[in-house]
Amino acid sequence: MTSIYRSYQAGEEIPVAPRLHKRKLLKYYSREAMAAVLTASEFLEGKALPPRIPFYYASAYVENLSFLEEVFSRLDAYPDHVFTAERFLLTTPPPVNFKMMRNMVPCFISIENQLTGDSNFIVDSASALLYAALTAPGDGPVLMGAGYMHADGAAEAGFALVQPAELAHHPLLGTDVPAIELFRQWRQ
Amino acid sequence: MAAVITGIGACSPLGCSFSESLETLREGRPQIDDIRNFPVDGYPYTAAGEIRRNGEVVRTPVGVDRKMHFLELALKELSSESAFKERYTPGQLMLNLGIGIDYFELETCMESEKISLDILLSNGLYHNIAPEMKELVSRWQFGAGYHLFASACTASAHAIGLSWRLLRRGLAEAIVTGGSDSMIFPGAYLGFGALGALSASDEPAPVKCHPCDLNSNGTVLGEASVVMLLEDSSRASGTPLAEIIGYGSSTDAYSVTDPEPSGEAAAWAVKEALDEAGLKPEQIDCIHLHGTGTVKCAPAEYNCLYRIFGERLKEIPAYSMKGQVGHMIGSCTALEVLGVVYSLQNQVVLPTVNFCTPHPEAPFRMVTGSPLHTPIRHILKINSAFGGHNTALVFKRWEK
Numbered sequence: 001m002t003s004i005y006r007s008y009q010a011g012e013e014i015p016v017a018p019r020l021h022k023r024k025l026l027k028y029y030s031r032e033a034m035a036a037v038l039t040a041s042e043f044l045e046g047k048a049l050p051p052r053i054p055f056y057y058a059s060a061y062v063e064n065l066s067f068l069e070e071v072f073s074r075l076d077a078y079p080d081h082v083f084t085a086e087r088f089l090l091t092t093p094p095p096v097n098f099k100m101m102r103n104m105v106p107c108f109i110s111i112e113n114q115l116t117g118d119s120n121f122i123v124d125s126a127s128a129l130l131y132a133a134l135t136a137p138g139d140g141p142v143l144m145g146a147g148y149m150h151a152d153g154a155a156e157a158g159f160a161l162v163q164p165a166e167l168a169h170h171p172l173l174g175t176d177v178p179a180i181e182l183f184r185q186w187r188q
Numbered sequence: 189m190a191a192v193i194t195g196i197g198a199c200s201p202l203g204c205s206f207s208e209s210l211e212t213l214r215e216g217r218p219q220i221d222d223i224r225n226f227p228v229d230g231y232p233y234t235a236a237g238e239i240r241r242n243g244e245v246v247r248t249p250v251g252v253d254r255k256m257h258f259l260e261l262a263l264k265e266l267s268s269e270s271a272f273k274e275r276y277t278p279g280q281l282m283l284n285l286g287i288g289i290d291y292f293e294l295e296t297c298m299e300s301e302k303i304s305l306d307i308l309l310s311n312g313l314y315h316n317i318a319p320e321m322k323e324l325v326s327r328w329q330f331g332a333g334y335h336l337f338a339s340a341c342t343a344s345a346h347a348i349g350l351s352w353r354l355l356r357r358g359l360a361e362a363i364v365t366g367g368s369d370s371m372i373f374p375g376a377y378l379g380f381g382a383l384g385a386l387s388a389s390d391e392p393a394p395v396k397c398h399p400c401d402l403n404s405n406g407t408v409l410g411e412a413s414v415v416m417l418l419e420d421s422s423r424a425s426g427t428p429l430a431e432i433i434g435y436g437s438s439t440d441a442y443s444v445t446d447p448e449p450s451g452e453a454a455a456w457a458v459k460e461a462l463d464e465a466g467l468k469p470e471q472i473d474c475i476h477l478h479g480t481g482t483v484k485c486a487p488a489e490y491n492c493l494y495r496i497f498g499e500r501l502k503e504i505p506a507y508s509m510k511g512q513v514g515h516m517i518g519s520c521t522a523l524e525v526l527g528v529v530y531s532l533q534n535q536v537v538l539p540t541v542n543f544c545t546p547h548p549e550a551p552f553r554m555v556t557g558s559p560l561h562t563p564i565r566h567i568l569k570i571n572s573a574f575g576g577h578n579t580a581l582v583f584k585r586w587e588k
Binding site: 025028052055059065068069071072075076081082083084085086088089092093094097098100101102103104106107108110111113114115116117118119120121122123124125127128131132134135137173174175176 | 300303308438
């Protein structure tokens with residue numbers, strides 16, 4: 001197994017832009033997306049992946065709040081504080097609304113690295129991520145990843161290339177521990 | 189071992205029980221209408237497939253996360269019908285669900301002096317699904333773990349597919365799987381609409397969603413909670429509703445929203461599912477499509493399936509449920525399993541509601557008018573999602 005883990009403090013620049021193949025998508029990125037895409041790019045650089053390698057990613061639930069913060073900052077400009085459909089649509093263009101969709105982070109990682117194999121997108125669970133990898137089709141390695149964006153904007157990301165058999169009997173199977181914990185542990 | 193579905197609990201526009209849902213499917217009545225659960229004055233989109241009980245839209249007060257409310261009802265029905273809590277210990281039961289985005293109340297939050305995340309969180313206007321699901325899991329005693337999947341329109345397919353893999357490899361004994369989602373609240377409904385996938389036509393709500401039709405102009409959101417018990421046939425207490433025999437998935441790595449038009453990656457998911465099932469393409473009797481009613485969906489689905497079935501694709505009966513009920517996003521595959529079960533049990537392919545004009549770039553054999561009676565042993569069910577996820581499940585009529 002090989003793995004990588006990176007963390008970025010609140011407000012710290014996440015220099016993903018220079019590494020992007022599809023830079024026009026950057027406007028849709030949350031800080032988790034920036035951290036995850038950058039970490040995946042570093043991890044996979046120079047590695048020859050099998051075609052259609054399975055890729056499973058787990059994301060923490062707090063990612064959704066970044067979408068709401070952007071919406072609030074825009075709606076707060078109306079002093080009468082009346083919610084209308086017209087105001088919402090005027091102030092929250094698609095780049096903001098895309099962040100509402102939970103699965104954008106693995107989508108960006110897949111696009112950047114042309115990952116087209118078996119996939120799954122998991123909400124914040126080491127157990128689900130392990131089970132997905134354990135039951136992956138084929139007998140080759142799988143790519144696992146996880147991201148976690150904290151309420152203050154700090155972001156973590158981790159990736160690993162593993163053989164599924166390495167994960168059998170993992171102590172986090174069946175637990176409700178966040179997926180990023182796997183990568184924190186594998187870093188040590 | 190055979191992984192079989194032995195019970196279903198369902199709350200959807202089709203009704204608030206499995207039996208009522210099958211009856212509404214049989215009748216083919218459109219269940220999409222103008223939204224009743226909150227005021228939509230000034231909204232550019234007003235149609236949705238809302239959950240109904242005895243034909244009436246279920247209204248929930250502000251503050252209630254509909255997907256959690258209906259999930260509870262669906263679980264109660266499943267528990268009552270399948271007796272999973274009596275037949276398995278908590279340590280044998282796992283919960284794997286597809287879900288959507290969290291419920292939040294922008295409109296209520298805006299009434300406060302300062303609009304902020306703190307106000308939203310401290311006043312219970314944001315329902316984080318993680319702790320709510322943890323409480324539900326504890327109360328229902330799913331002791332073998334619970335896992336949530338959020339790949340948008342393929343979330344429940346991913347949940348069901350992984351459940352099947354776990355069961356087949358002996359990593360779980362009994363799994364309640366499916367999906368629960370509702371984006372029928374202002375922030376989500378408008379936000380999703382802004383992404384451009386909803387029908388903005390001026391047609392009446394019940395005929396807005398045209399799957400696989402030349403005049404497809406967008407989809408309509410719906411909501412549903414559907415859970416099913418997946419277990420080894422040797423443990424089943426009654427006659428299984430259907431058997432799952434194959435599953436595959438893939439990713440387009442192409443676009444944030446659009447399907448990859450050639451269908452290449454999506455076809456890999458179908459091939460993987462067929463290989464897992466040990467089937468050749470000619471053994472598929474019927475295809476239940478994703479069929480959203482968006483402009484780009486049907487041609488991409490056709491190109492995907494043509495890679496597998498070739499010219500025979502034009503002869504295989506195909507069906508989409510979304511014209512009748514709308515698009516349930518995180519629970520769409522789970523709800524559409526009801527259509528699969530109906531087809532397998534009654535040996536019919538239902539007409540696709542609102543399909544009128546064949547699409548030259550997607551000349552599927554859609555059924556219109558009356559149900560098509562035909563021998564059906566194997567059904568292919570495909571779905572795809574924003575973000576480029578593709579899934580394929582193969583179902584088999586239960587045979588001892």
